[in-house]
Each structure stands twice: as structure tokens, then as C-alpha cells.
Amino acid sequence: MKFFYASAVFVLTLGSSQAADIDNGDDLHFTNCTGCHDDSVYTRENRRVSSLPRLGAQVRFCKDSLGLTWFEDEVEDVIEYLNQTYYHF
Template sequence: MFIRSIPLFLTLGLLAAGPAAAADAQAGKKLHDQHCMQCHDSGVYSREDRRVNSLEALHKQVRRCDASLGLRWFDQDVENVVEYLNQTHYRFK
């Protein structure tokens, strides 16, 4: 009987945990300023030939930068940086 209850307990535990934490633009700004600004200035976000033209592309670019710098950010760190960049430069929906 106990073994059959395990999936139910796991499901209830996941529901009780609630949704993932919302992205924190202030935390993203700190990471951005500490790491991203070492390679480029903010002009890269507004140039005419920028390669980031969607929210999906922004996520991919932040992940590429994380990998190329060997930062090994957590998913939440990436989300925070994406949120900061989207609020301050891109404004994708």
C-alpha cells in the first residue's frame, strides 16, 4: 500500500512547492555588470545588426556567453540576466 502512495506524495510535494521563482532583474544586473561588461559595452544591444531579435534568441545568447566564459550559471541566473536585458534593452513580449 505504501509503495502505491509514493507517486501521490511526490505529486503533492511538487504542487506544494509552487511555481518556479520569478526572474529577478536586479540579480541579473549584478551578474551582467560583473561578467558581461568585461567583453563588451551596452552598445551591442542596440546596434542595427544585432543577432538577438526574439526572447528565444536572447535566452540562447545568454547561454552561449555563459558557456564561452565558463561561468556555469544556474538556470535561475540565466533567467535573471535575460530578465534584466529584456527590461532594459530589448522589451520582447
Template sequence: MKILFAIVISLFIFTSFNSHAVDINNGRTLHNENCLSCHTTDKYISKTRKVQDLAALESRVKRCDFSLSTQWFEEDIEDVVAYLNQDFYKFK
């Protein structure tokens, strides 16, 4: 019985972390309602863009979130990063 209880608890713990599936449409909406108030999408496709990998993209989105005081949840940031990566950056 103790083993079964330990297995159930372990499964609960492991499945409750990172259970957020990114929502590209939410990312697009958040981006369009917030990010475009400061800049266009031209900087995403520029040959001289500063963002060169997925980690840098996430860092940039977090910095913009802070600068705009949007107070997005971590899931919202993940959604915006996923949207930008899918439509513009195409990092693997």
C-alpha cells in the same frame, strides 16, 4: 482520502516547477560583473544586432555563460535575460 492525497500531490508537483520569479537586480549584477568584461551595451541597441527575439536572447546568454565559464544556474540565466530584455531589447 485517496482523492485528497492525489490532489495534494498534484498541487505540490505543479507548484514546484517554474517557481522561480525572475530577479532583475540579480540579472543586472551578474551582467555587470561578467558580460561587460567582453563588450559594452552598445551591441544591444545596435540596428544591426543579431538577437531578434527572446529565444535568441536566451540562447546568446547561455552561449556567453559557457564561453566565460561562469557556470550560472538556470535561474541566473533567466535573471540576466529578464534584465537585458527589460532594459535593452524589450521583446514581448
């Protein structure tokens, strides 16, 4: 019986996860991030971000610092946009 419930929960969670929306991440980044800095912060030699978890932490820090009211999926969109465009972790 426990196996049945665990299997059901697993299957239900598979359907509810969604891939990040790169285009939305690009739009959010352009609208909210480029007012403070340009893209050179992502490509400079001594950049702060050195892993995907650190990228997530930095995006959340910037979101909170600017008082943005993004939902978690929007945060994930920006993280994925930055990762695919600049970081490639």
C-alpha cells in the same frame, strides 16, 4: 483519479516557479559581461538577438564561452534583465 494527480502536480508547480530577479541579473551582467562588451551590442541596428528565445540562446552561449558556473535561475535573471532593459520582447 488521474485528474486528481494531474491537478495536484499543476498546483504544486505553480508554487515552485519564481519570477526572475532583475537586480541579480543586473549584477551578474555588470560583473561578467561588461568586460567583453559594452551595452551598445544590445542597441545597435544589426544586433544578433531578434526574439526572446534567441536572447536566451545568446546568454547561454556567452555563459558557456566564459566558463561561468551560473545556475539556470541566474541565467534567467540575466535574460530578464536584458529583456526589460534593452530588448522588450
